[in-house]
Amino acid sequence: MKNFFQRAKKQLIFVGVLLVILAIVLLAVVFLKPEEVTSKLSVNLEKSTIKSGETTFLVLTAYNSGSSELKGKFWVESEELTYVNVSYPNDALLNFVLMPGESITRKMNVSATTNAVRTDYELVAKLISADNSSSTLASKKVLLTVRKE
Known part of the structure; x- marks a missing residue:
């Protein structure tokens, strides 16, 4: 026992x-929990209405509100590539690494033309992951109005 x-x-x-x-x-x-990568994206046009052929700036700001580094890239798309041109002097500078609490701002040139009296073009600015380009971290839309004068 x-x-x-x-x-x-x-x-x-x-x-x-x-x-x-x-x-x-x-x-x-x-x-x-694993370290989170969270981000905020703000987007605005310096002038939301321009004359056909003029240029304005698209101002993009990314902020890392997470707890680990953020490897990102700015990307801008337009519905009308024939009439809207978005450019930046050095595309390599659209890639960046942000530590928690840091932010970065880039100004991109946007020029547009129209054959109509007025045309509204939608621009979609995205903050995508530099590690995985198919991963969109944030996205914002802005409207550019182009007048023929």
Whole structure:
């Protein structure tokens, strides 16, 4: 009978240790979240209305509001590539790395033409991941009005 209780005691201690280890692992999984990369993007046009053939600036600002570094890239798309031209003097400078709390601003040239009296062009500015170009971290739309005068 004494051997039975000693074996049972050892088994209970073993099970207790396993339960404590399991509880520690579960708590670690629940409370230790991976570092998040979060960002904010602000976009505005210096002049939202221009004459056909004129140029304005699209001002893009990215802010790293996360807890780890952000490797990003600015990207701008237009619905009408024939009439809207978005450019930046050095495309390499559209890539950046931001530490938590840091921000970066870039001014891109936007020129547009129209054959109508007035045309509204939608520009979509995106902050994409430099590590995974298919991952959009933030996106904003602005409207550029072009008048023929």
